[in-house]
Amino acid sequence: MNEALARTRIKLLINLTLATMAGSVxxxxxxxxxxxxxxxxxxxxxxxxxxxxxxxxPVSQEVLGTQETFNSNYRRSEAVRIEEWIYGLNRPG
Incomplete structure (x- = not known):
């Protein structure tokens, strides 16, 4: 089986400001x-x-870039780092 097909990719958005996400999302x-x-x-x-x-x-970890998000209700912005983490097919967890 092709190794690329045997891996699951997940993209994570990690908030660089460490602010907690509102429960109302x-x-x-x-x-x-x-x-x-x-x-x-x-x-x-x-x-x-x-x-x-x-x-x-993860088996592999890569930073894909950054993105700035805006919240018009509170007139503030936050920078987030976009990462791609790769896990093997039979990864325990």
Missing amino acids: ATSSYATSTLRCGNQLVSTWDRAFEVQQKCGE
């Missing part, structure tokens, strides 16, 4: 960005330490 838009890791679920907006607790260390 609509979850429906993130439902398709969820991945099962053992008996746990990880999502695109999960923090790095949460993913590592659930899935362990």
Whole structure:
């Protein structure tokens, strides 16, 4: 089997300002960005330490870039770093 096909890719958005995400964020838009890791679920907006607790260390890790997000309600912006973490097919977690 092709090694690239045997790996699962997840993209994480890690908030560089370390601000907590508000609980009022609509979850429906993130439902398709969820991945099962053992008996746990990880999502695109999960923090790095949460993913590592659930899935362990990734096989590979790469910074893809940064993105600035804006919140018009509070007139503030936050910079986020976009990373791609790769886990093996049979990764424990």
